[in-house]
Amino acid sequence: MASYLARRIAQMALTLFLILTVTFVLVQAQPGDYASFYALNPDLPPDVKEQMRATFGLDRPVWQQYLIHMRNTVTGNFGVSFGHFPRPVLEVLAERLPRTIVLFGTATAASVYIGFLLGKAIAWRRGGLLEYTATISGTVLFTAFTPAFALTMIWLFAFRLGWLPVGKFLDPLVWRDADVTSTSVFSFMLLTAVAFVGFAALVLFISGRGDRIGRRWPATLALAAGALVAALAWTLSGIGPLALDILKHMVLPVATLTLISFAGTMLLTRNSMLETVREDYVTAARAKGLPDGQVRDRHAARNALLPVVTSLIYSLIFALDGSVIVESVFSWPGIGLTLLEAVRSEDLPLVMGAIVFIGFLSLLSHLIVDVLYAYLDPRIRYQ
Amino acid sequence: MRSWSTRSPAPGASPEPRGGGLGGGRLRLLQARARLALRSFRSGMAVFLESRLGLLSLLTIGVFALMAVAHPILMGTVWDADTYDPVTGYAFDATEQPAPPSWKHPLGTDPLGRDVLSQLLSSTRSEFALGITAALVTVTIATTVGAVSAYYGGLVDSFFMRFADLVIALPSISLLIVLSALFDLSLFYLALVIGVLGGFGGTAIVLKSQALSIKVKPFIEAARMAGGGQFQIIFVHIVPNLLPLSLLYMMFTVTSAIFAEAVLSFLGLLDIRMSWGIMIHTANAGGYLLSGTKYWWLVFPAGASITLLCSAFYLAGRALDEVVNPRLSRRDG
Numbered sequence: 001m002a003s004y005l006a007r008r009i010a011q012m013a014l015t016l017f018l019i020l021t022v023t024f025v026l027v028q029a030q031p032g033d034y035a036s037f038y039a040l041n042p043d044l045p046p047d048v049k050e051q052m053r054a055t056f057g058l059d060r061p062v063w064q065q066y067l068i069h070m071r072n073t074v075t076g077n078f079g080v081s082f083g084h085f086p087r088p089v090l091e092v093l094a095e096r097l098p099r100t101i102v103l104f105g106t107a108t109a110a111s112v113y114i115g116f117l118l119g120k121a122i123a124w125r126r127g128g129l130l131e132y133t134a135t136i137s138g139t140v141l142f143t144a145f146t147p148a149f150a151l152t153m154i155w156l157f158a159f160r161l162g163w164l165p166v167g168k169f170l171d172p173l174v175w176r177d178a179d180v181t182s183t184s185v186f187s188f189m190l191l192t193a194v195a196f197v198g199f200a201a202l203v204l205f206i207s208g209r210g211d212r213i214g215r216r217w218p219a220t221l222a223l224a225a226g227a228l229v230a231a232l233a234w235t236l237s238g239i240g241p242l243a244l245d246i247l248k249h250m251v252l253p254v255a256t257l258t259l260i261s262f263a264g265t266m267l268l269t270r271n272s273m274l275e276t277v278r279e280d281y282v283t284a285a286r287a288k289g290l291p292d293g294q295v296r297d298r299h300a301a302r303n304a305l306l307p308v309v310t311s312l313i314y315s316l317i318f319a320l321d322g323s324v325i326v327e328s329v330f331s332w333p334g335i336g337l338t339l340l341e342a343v344r345s346e347d348l349p350l351v352m353g354a355i356v357f358i359g360f361l362s363l364l365s366h367l368i369v370d371v372l373y374a375y376l377d378p379r380i381r382y383q
Numbered sequence: 384m385r386s387w388s389t390r391s392p393a394p395g396a397s398p399e400p401r402g403g404g405l406g407g408g409r410l411r412l413l414q415a416r417a418r419l420a421l422r423s424f425r426s427g428m429a430v431f432l433e434s435r436l437g438l439l440s441l442l443t444i445g446v447f448a449l450m451a452v453a454h455p456i457l458m459g460t461v462w463d464a465d466t467y468d469p470v471t472g473y474a475f476d477a478t479e480q481p482a483p484p485s486w487k488h489p490l491g492t493d494p495l496g497r498d499v500l501s502q503l504l505s506s507t508r509s510e511f512a513l514g515i516t517a518a519l520v521t522v523t524i525a526t527t528v529g530a531v532s533a534y535y536g537g538l539v540d541s542f543f544m545r546f547a548d549l550v551i552a553l554p555s556i557s558l559l560i561v562l563s564a565l566f567d568l569s570l571f572y573l574a575l576v577i578g579v580l581g582g583f584g585g586t587a588i589v590l591k592s593q594a595l596s597i598k599v600k601p602f603i604e605a606a607r608m609a610g611g612g613q614f615q616i617i618f619v620h621i622v623p624n625l626l627p628l629s630l631l632y633m634m635f636t637v638t639s640a641i642f643a644e645a646v647l648s649f650l651g652l653l654d655i656r657m658s659w660g661i662m663i664h665t666a667n668a669g670g671y672l673l674s675g676t677k678y679w680w681l682v683f684p685a686g687a688s689i690t691l692l693c694s695a696f697y698l699a700g701r702a703l704d705e706v707v708n709p710r711l712s713r714r715d716g
Contacts, residue, residue, distance in 0.1 A: 027565070321554040325556070
C-alpha cells in the first residue's frame with residue numbers, strides 16, 4: 001500500500017508540473033505580454049508595479065520567468081489580484097475554497113448515493129415502472145442544458161413558490177450582527193463533516209470486525225449519538241443559526257446538481273449489477289435461503305460497487321468543472337465564479353491562480369479515489 | 384489480400400506493392416471490398432434500426448440537418464435581410480420587442496427585435512459545423528494515437544497513455560474559459576481545442592485497447608510476413624478496422640462540443656455571431672428568464688434544441704454501440 005501510494009503521489013506531482021507548464025505556456029502565447037499588461041494598467045500604483053516585476057521576474061529572460069513561475073506556485077505566491085486590489089490571489093482563493101468544497105462535496109455525495117440506490121433497485125427488478133421512469137427522467141436531466149435547467153429550478157422553487165432563497169450563499173440580515181466570518185463557519189462545517197465521516201468509518205469498521213449479520217443496532221446507535229453530539233455542539237456554539245442560513249441557501253444548488261448528475265452513477269450501477277447478479281455466489285446466496293434484500297445488498301451490490309468507485313473520479317471532476325456554470329447561475333461565490341469573474345475583468349493573476357487551484361483539486365480528488373479503490377480492490381495494489 | 388504469396392517475404396524488401404498489380408486483379412479486389420463493405424453496412428444498419436431510440440435519434444438529427452439547410456434557402460426567397468437577419472435584422476412591424484409569436488414571426492422576436500426562428504435556424508448550421516469539425520479532429524488524433532501506441536507499445540504507449548490520464552483529469556470547461564480570456568476564440572478554434580482535448584483524452588485510451596485486440600489478429604502477422612512496413616501496417620491494416628469504433632466516438636464528441644459551445648456562449652465568452660447559447664445569454668442578460676413562462680419563446684426553442692440535438696447524437700452513439708461493440712453485438716465481427 002505504501003509503495004502504491006508513493007507511486008501515485010509521484011505521478012500526481014508530475015501531472016501538476018505539466019499543468020503549471022501548460023499555464024505558463026498559455027500566458028506566454030497570448031497576444032500581448034504579461035509585462036505590458038501590468039505596465040499599462042492604470043489602476044496599479046508604481047510601487048505595486050515594481051513589486052509585481054520583482055515577483056514575476058518580468059524583466060528577465062523567459063526561461064528564468066518559467067523557473068520563477070514554478071517557485072512562486074510552490075510557495076503559493078500568485079501575486080496580487082487586480083480585481084480585489086490590495087489582496088493577494090492566494091488569500092482570495094483560500095476564502096472561496098471552503099464554499100466550493102462544501103457545496104460540491106455535498107452534491108457529489110448525494111448524487112452518487114442516490115444513483116447507487118436507484119441503480120441497485122432497477123437492476124434487481126427489471127422492466128418495472130421504476131426502471132422506465134428513472135432511466136428516462138435521468139437521461140433527460142443529464143442531457144438538459146445545465147444553465148437553463150438551473151434557472152428553471154430557481155424560477156420554480158425560489159421565485160414562484162418562494163420556498164427557498166433565490167441565490168447567493170447567505171442572508172445579510174441574519175449575518176449583520178454576527179462576529180464571525182462566513183469563511184470560518186464554512187470551515188467549521190467542513191470540519192464537522194470530515195469528523196463525522198471519520199467517526200462513521202471507524203464505527204462501521206469496528207462493527208464489521210465482529211461481523212454478525214442482523215445485529216446492526218449498536219452501529220446505528222453510535223452513529224445517532226455522534227450526530228446528536230455534533231448537533232448539540234453547533235447549537236451551543238452560537239453560530240448554529242448562521243450555519244442554518246447557509247444550509248438553506250445550499251438546498252437549491254445541491255438539488256440541481258444532484259438531479260443533473262445522478263443518472264450517470266445510476267446507469268453504471270445498473271450495468272455493473274446486471275453482471276454480478278449472474279455470478280455463482282449470488283445463486284449460492286439465494287440457495288442458502290437468504291432474504292432477497294440481503295442477497296441484493298450484501299452479495300450483489302457490494303461487488304457491483306467497484307466500477308462505481310472508479311466513476312467517482314469522473315463525477316468529482318465533472319462537478320468541479322460544472323462549478324463554473326452552477327456557481328454563476330446561483331451567484332455562489334466559490335472558485336468557479338471567481339474564475340469566471342476574473343476572466344471577465346481580465347484579472348490575470350487571479351485567473352492563473354484559480355486554474356492552478358482547480359487543477360490541483362481535481363488531481364487531489366483523483367488521488368483520494370485511487371487510494372480508496374486500491375483499498376477496496378487488492379488486485380490494484382499488487383500490480 | 385495483396386499478392387503476397389508470389390512475392391518473396393525477404394526482410395527489408397520494398398514494403399509497398401502499390402502500382403505493381405494495377406489492372407484486372409486490382410479492380411476485382413476493389414469490387415470485392417465494396418461488396419463486403421456494403422454487406423456489413425446493411426447488416427449493421429439492420430441492428431442499428433432494431434433499436435427504437437437509434438431510429439428516433441437519427442430522425443431528430445435529420446430534422447436538424449433540414450433546419451440547417453432551410454435557413455439560407457429561406458433567406459434567399461421569403462425573408463428579406465433587413466428584417467430577418469439573425470444578427471442585424473430588426474422587426475419593424477412589431478410594436479414592442481420582444482414580440483410574441485405571430486404569422487410573420489412564428490417564434491416571435493428577441494429583446495433586440497430579431498426574429499427568433501431565423502436565429503434558431505442559422506445557429507443550427509454553425510452547431511453542425513462545430514460538432515463535425517471537433518469530431519473529425521478528435522477521431523483523427525485518437526485513431527492515430529491509439530493505433531500507434533498499440534502497435535509500438537513500450538515507451539510510446541506509456542507516454543501517450545499517461546498523457547491521456549492527464550487530459551482526462553483536466554477540468555475542460557474551466558480550461559476553455561481561461562483560453563477564452565487569453566485568446567479570441569472563434570468557432571473554428573473552439574472546435575479545434577475541443578477536438579484536441581477529446582482526441583488525446585479518453586477516446587485515445589478506448590481506441591488503443593481496441594487496436595491492441597486487432598494487433599494480435601493473424602492478418603497483421605500475415606502483413607508483416609509479406610514485408611509490410613510499419614506505416615503500412617498501422618494505416619492500411621489497423622486503422623480501417625478501428626474506424627467503426629471511431630465513428631461511435633465521433634457521435635459522443637459532437638455532443639460534448641455542442642454542449643461546451645452552449646455553456647461558453649451562455650457565459651458570454653465566445654467570439655461567435657449567433658448560436659443557441661448566445662440566444663439564451665441575450666434573454667438572460669435582459670432579465671427575461673425569471674419571468675417564467677411569459678416569454679417562453681426566448682428560451683424554450685434554443686434550450687430544447689440544445690437538449691434535443693445533444694441527446695440525439697448521444698443516443699445515436701449508444702445505438703451504434705450495439706453495432707460496433709463486439710461485447711454487445713450478436714453477429715460475428
